Amino acid sequence: xxxxxxxxxxxxxxxxxxxxxxxxxxxxxxxxxxxxxxxxxxxxxxxxxxxxxxxxxxxxxxxxxxxxxxxxxxxxxxxxxxxxxxxxxxxxxxxxxxxxxxxxxxxxxxxxxxxxxxxxxxxxxxxxxxxxxxxxxxxxxxxxxxxxxxxxxxxxxxxxxxxxxxxxxxxxxxxxxxxxxxxxxxxxxxxxxxxxxxxxxxxxxxxxxxxxxxxxxxxxxxxxxxxxxxxxxxxxxxxxxxxxxxxxxxxxxxxxxxxxxxxxxxxxxxxxxxxxxxxxxxxxxxxxxxxxxxxxxxxxxxxxxxxxxxxxxxxxxxxxxxxxxxxxx
Numbered sequence: 001x002x003x004x005x006x007x008x009x010x011x012x013x014x015x016x017x018x019x020x021x022x023x024x025x026x027x028x029x030x031x032x033x034x035x036x037x038x039x040x041x042x043x044x045x046x047x048x049x050x051x052x053x054x055x056x057x058x059x060x061x062x063x064x065x066x067x068x069x070x071x072x073x074x075x076x077x078x079x080x081x082x083x084x085x086x087x088x089x090x091x092x093x094x095x096x097x098x099x100x101x102x103x104x105x106x107x108x109x110x111x112x113x114x115x116x117x118x119x120x121x122x123x124x125x126x127x128x129x130x131x132x133x134x135x136x137x138x139x140x141x142x143x144x145x146x147x148x149x150x151x152x153x154x155x156x157x158x159x160x161x162x163x164x165x166x167x168x169x170x171x172x173x174x175x176x177x178x179x180x181x182x183x184x185x186x187x188x189x190x191x192x193x194x195x196x197x198x199x200x201x202x203x204x205x206x207x208x209x210x211x212x213x214x215x216x217x218x219x220x221x222x223x224x225x226x227x228x229x230x231x232x233x234x235x236x237x238x239x240x241x242x243x244x245x246x247x248x249x250x251x252x253x254x255x256x257x258x259x260x261x262x263x264x265x266x267x268x269x270x271x272x273x274x275x276x277x278x279x280x281x282x283x284x285x286x287x288x289x290x291x292x293x294x295x296x297x298x299x300x301x302x303x304x305x306x307x308x309x310x311x312x313x314x315x316x317x318x319x320x321x322x323x324x325x326x327x328x329x
Contacts, residue, residue, distance in 0.1 A: 030066050031173075034326060035184075035239050039064035042183050042190045044270075045260055046306030053257035054308045057191075058264050060179050061271045067176055067184050068323040070230035070241045071155035071249060072167065074148045077138060080167050089160045090137040090316045110134040111158045112317040113142055114226075114294060117216045123299050129215040130317070141226070141318045154227040155247040155321040161286045161313035164250045164322040175252040176325035178308070179273050181289045185243035185305040187236030195236050195244045195305050200297075207233055207245035209303050210296040226293055226318070244303045245295060247321035248288040248311075254281035255310040285310040292319035 030036060044060040080086060094107040115131040122128075133143035138158045140146050148154070168174050176184070185195055192198050196206045203209065204221075208228045212219040224232070228246055235241050253275025256262075263270055275287065288311055291303030302309050311320065 031326065033069055034066040035069050036328070037062075037065050037067055037180070037184050037238060040183070042186060044179060044182055044306065046193070046304055048301070048304070048307070050301050051307050054260065054306055056260060056264055057306070058260060058270065060183075060273060061269070062177075062179050062183050063272055064328045065176070065180055066326040066328055067180065067240065068173075068325070069235075069239060071247055071321045071323045072164075073153050073230055074138065074156045075152040077156040077159075077167065078148075078152070080170055084166075084170055086163075086166055086170075088138055088158065088163045088316075089314060090158045091139075106132070108134045109137070110143075111136040112315070114215075114318060116218070120213065120216055123214070136318065151227065153229045153231075155230055155242065157227060157247055157318045157321050158316045159250070159321055160316050161250045161311075163316075164324075167322075168324050171324060173324035173326045175250060175322065177272070177274055178251045178253040178287045178289065179270075180325055181249070181251050182305050184238060184240055185236065185290065187238045187240065187243070189237060193304055193306075196234070205233065207291075207303055208242070208293045209245040209291065210294050210298075214294070214296045214298045224293065228293070243290055243305065245291050246293055247290075247319050248292045248309055249290045250311075250320070250322040251287050251289055253287045254278050255285040255287045255308070256280050256282050282310070284312060286313050288320065294319055 039062050041059055041061040043057050045057045046054045047057055048054065090111040091109050093109055096104050096107055099107060110133050112130050113133040113136050114129060116129055135144040136142065136158060138156050139148060141148065141157055164175060186192065187195060189197060196202050208222060208224050210218055211221045218225045231241050233241065236243055254277065256276045259276045288309035291300065291307065295301065295303040
């Protein structure tokens, strides 16, 4: 696993609460900033040529739950760090003993940062637009010299799955399952391709995604070339923000590219699924949902609610964050 982490972190290196009108019917008050999701059945996944791992579309049922209206912000994460003294993985020194054979000059705290080329490039090599930046972390999203003082209401990024779990324990919440996240993201628009419906041309001012020619030329027509404030774009039908674009969000499930096919082949009704067992996870990956400010139909295209991302639980970058869920008692 540590070799995988090194490959991701260094070799990649250059790799409010829901309005009453929306249907809240829980008798228990929700924590501030959370939304009640009524649960139900929906068509999970997407049939898309760029996303075979998200097919076939199949019916899933989830129980009622609560979820954060927005991704966890820099302000909220700063409160957590002040209260606990927590140090994220991107900020921790690396032990050379954990990475035998690695160049010790590279074994310094840091994270992966999007670094666009100055000219058009082929899309077959991610190292052309990702760099491992010493000193990059949630406090310094683009590395030393960058700061979050003017971005306190942006989603916190450079967060590993373990960092998100630590915050969840402190907050008395949990990561949503992939099924819960997708049900919530759809906002009642079951079977639609996008969180706003089926019109592919309605993404203008609907989500913070890449606007231009990926990866070298982001026009920034939506006003943002990196993360944006978490309420900068319209909420979905459940009152949830940033369920498409801005920052990828960790969920609790392990990732397998064949898991949906296995579900359907079993012929068993799917209720409150929690994903495959860890032993079945592809390369030890966890699922990520929602896409980010780098998603575009030219590359990735996974800002659709039915799409699936994945990552090493110990990987970090300046487009990975999270939001939390909570059981309804």
